[in-house]
Amino acid sequence: MYSFDAGGARFVVLNDNDTVSAWYSFLVANLGDAPEGAPVVAFPTVSIDRVRSEFGFAPRSVLSDLPHLVAEFRKVVPVR
Numbered sequence: 001m002y003s004f005d006a007g008g009a010r011f012v013v014l015n016d017n018d019t020v021s022a023w024y025s026f027l028v029a030n031l032g033d034a035p036e037g038a039p040v041v042a043f044p045t046v047s048i049d050r051v052r053s054e055f056g057f058a059p060r061s062v063l064s065d066l067p068h069l070v071a072e073f074r075k076v077v078p079v080r
Contacts, residue, residue: 010034012042
């Protein structure tokens with residue numbers, strides 16, 4: 001687990017394989033020195049193997065889908 005500051009916010013990356021108590025301990029120790037009033041953005045890292053097994057996710061190259069993505073984008077956003 002780790003954290004970093006950017007754009008006036010504290011970003012916290014939690015380990016998806018850890019327990020909630022480990023997250024809590026990390027957050028208590030880590031957020032004590034966050035700038036006062038700074039928003040905190042927290043998210044877990046998720047193993048791609050877990051996503052594949054739970055959701056049947058099969059990643060692929062965005063380049064092969066690019067023509068379709070551009071065509072869909074142009075349907076929504078007018079080209080000037």
